[in-house]
Amino acid sequence: LAKTTQPISMDSYEGQEVNITCSHNNIATNDYITWYQQFPSQGPRFIIQGYKTKVTNEVASLFIPADRKSSTLSLPRVSLSDTAVYYCLVGDIGYKLIFGSGTRLLVRP
Amino acid sequence: DTEVTQTPKHLVMGMTNKKSLKCEQHMGHRAMYWYKQKAKKPPELMFVYSYEKLSINESVPSRFSPECPNSSLLNLHLHALQPEDSALYLCASSQAGEGDEQYFGPGTRLTVT
Numbered sequence: 001l002a003k004t005t006q007p008i009s010m011d012s013y014e015g016q017e018v019n020i021t022c023s024h025n026n027i028a029t030n031d032y033i034t035w036y037q038q039f040p041s042q043g044p045r046f047i048i049q050g051y052k053t054k055v056t057n058e059v060a061s062l063f064i065p066a067d068r069k070s071s072t073l074s075l076p077r078v079s080l081s082d083t084a085v086y087y088c089l090v091g092d093i094g095y096k097l098i099f100g101s102g103t104r105l106l107v108r109p
Numbered sequence: 110d111t112e113v114t115q116t117p118k119h120l121v122m123g124m125t126n127k128k129s130l131k132c133e134q135h136m137g138h139r140a141m142y143w144y145k146q147k148a149k150k151p152p153e154l155m156f157v158y159s160y161e162k163l164s165i166n167e168s169v170p171s172r173f174s175p176e177c178p179n180s181s182l183l184n185l186h187l188h189a190l191q192p193e194d195s196a197l198y199l200c201a202s203s204q205a206g207e208g209d210e211q212y213f214g215p216g217t218r219l220t221v222t
Contacts, residue, residue, distance in 0.1 A: 043113070043199045043213025044152065087151060096165065097142075097211060099151030 004088045004100040011106050018075045020103050022088030025069050033064060033071045034089045038102070044087065048073070075105075083107045113214035115200050121220045124190060130217045132183040132200030141183040142211065143175060144199040152199055158183060159205075190221045 005023040012018045024033070032051050036044040048055055050062040050071070061074040075082060085102040113134045122128050132141065140159045144152040157165035158177040172194075174186040183200055197216040203209040 041197070041218070042215055043201065044211075045213065046210040049210070096154055096157070097152075098154070102151055 004090055006088050006100060006103045009104040011108065012078055013108050014079055015077050018078050018105060020073045020086055021070055023070045024090045027068050027090055031090050035073045036087045038085045078107045080107050080109065113200055113202055113212050115214040115217050117217060119218045121222060123222055127188045130185040130198055132214055133181055134202040135181055138202035139180060139205050140203045141177060142201040143185050146197040146199060192221050195220045
């Protein structure tokens, strides 16, 4: 499973767009990129998953360049309730989720 | 119903006790998972059940014993735990497992004294 590298923490302000980048230089051909969000004392929650180019859903966008060695989770117009840990996971389609260390996002008023 | 429930929410047990954690889902999912999460660390996979059969055991010590009585229920039996086993234990489920989104429960906060 490919190792991922994310910033340990990020700060933002309400209403701003936040972009969290994840590096995965050893991504394999079959690997997908998935992001989860976790609030304190809660289980992680699926945000978005993609293989290449751009994926968008109602809460986020995921940008994946052609070489797939990195990906960027984009959260539009964050609010205080988006303060959480965001995990980038890379792996082939299968049962195992291997979580990296995650990015702690703090949204300030 | 898109909820995974876990009981109890909190559990304090001694090193000689036997206890069980329970997880339930009614989404018709056929894969269920146990994770362990220490404070300020990412979740670590422990076990995966697929169609009620144990398919992955991540070299977890035998003092943790999983059980899947039916497709909706997942138990984790605990015996002779150590203080370092204190953690948040998370249960998750997914449709059929293969790359599907995993739905997590709120976890059981376990303290071993």
